[in-house]
């Protein structure tokens with residue numbers, strides 16, 4: 001493995017860092033102020049202005065490997081760029097690289113029909129609309145997606161959708177025009193992984209009822225937000241099904257890999273930024289006659305943060321490398337590993353940064369409490385830690401398993 005960044009990546013990193021310095025960091029307060037003005041669920045002026053600038057600067061759609069529609073970067077090349085964007089929570093959208101759109105665009109690119117691409121992928125890639133992914137349901141443990149109950153039933157040339165979803169991120173944003181919904185087309189299929197399908201549901205279809213937004217530790221994440229939605233006899237054309245009935249899990253495997261690793265790349269940026277804040281504060285704040293930075297406990301935490309961030313970055317790069325070389329399916333273990341490691345690393349680093357800031361750390365003043373809240377959700381979103389650990393553990397065991405051991409293992413689980 002060669003983790004030296006390519007010349008193309010290095011050039012883009014320089015340009016992206018310059019853009020962040022010139023346009024994003026100076027507008028961090030402006031963004032918050034504009035969200036707070038009037039209706040919080042309306043897009044901000046600053047975001048739309050910066051999107052135009054990013055497009056003009058050629059810093060647009062940097063994700064999307066193996067596609068003529070992207071910037072032609074591999075996952076490995078994209079990783080350090082995504083990290084830079086992740087330093088400011090709302091910045092990825094400026095470059096049309098925000099969640100959940102990147103994962104959704106990859107689904108449309110890989111599994112959409114030419115018509116789906118024309119109608120939905122094109123405006124998404126242009127940054128004209130946004131999208132949401134509706135899988136999780138309030139009534140069932142959705143970390144096990146075979147539990148999902150939402151029904152997708154064929155009726156002539158249409159599908160009829162009935163169910164309730166929650167934590168559909170981005171659905172509150174008026175620019176969100178399309179949902180990718182996972183539900184069951186064949187709940188009686190003996191193969192539990194062939195019961196589900198994914199289907200495109202335009203947000204303005206009759207019967208789509210946004211019931212409420214769900215706050216994260218009190219933050220509303222406006223204008224993006226996370227919604228609870230009722231799908232009440234929602235009818236869409238049969239051609240809206242992605243790939244075909246029963247292929248939902250196959251698509252989920254394809255979607256969740258990139259979506260997960262993008263979260264990890266951004267989290268590394270968020271942790272770097274928090275460490276930067278920790279160091280600057282520790283150098284200037286004096287307690288008991290010396291700067292907080294001179295207290296050995298702080299030095300220890302700074303050192304440990306550096307170690308943890310670099311470890312997480314290397315594992316992210318390895319996962320990205322594997323995705324490029326052997327594909328998302330075979331890279332599943334590395335993706336699962338970093339999906340556990342990155343949020344836990346970021347949470348620890350941010351927590352130490354909060355501690356160095358004293359009570360100021362838990363206010364909105366330094367952006368650390370919001371950063372912590374965001375990082376905490378990623379121990380749940382896109383699959384809880386435990387589910388990924390189970391998967392990693394099983395893969396590890398499978399290297400040693402013999403027929404006898406397999407028998408003993410299976411009978412112990414009955």
Ligand SMILES: Cc1cc2nc3c(=O)[nH]c(=O)nc-3n(C[C@H](O)[C@H](O)[C@H](O)COP(=O)(O)OP(=O)(O)OC[C@H]3O[C@@H](n4cnc5c(N)ncnc54)[C@H](O)[C@@H]3O)c2cc1C
Pocket residue numbers: 100132133134135136137140141142143144166167168169170216226377380381382383384386387390
């Ligand atoms: C901010 C945020 C944004 C989100 N965005 C989206 C989105 O856009 N679209 C979407 O569809 N969903 C989204 N989600 C939902 C998220 O993906 C789910 O919350 C997650 O998959 C877990 O499902 P659940 O909440 O039903 O937890 P449950 O399945 O009820 O699990 C609860 C807990 O049980 C434990 N557990 C579960 N399985 C195991 C196991 N095998 N071994 C050990 N312990 C286990 C874990 O501790 C787990 O946290 C989002 C969530 C958050 C917080």
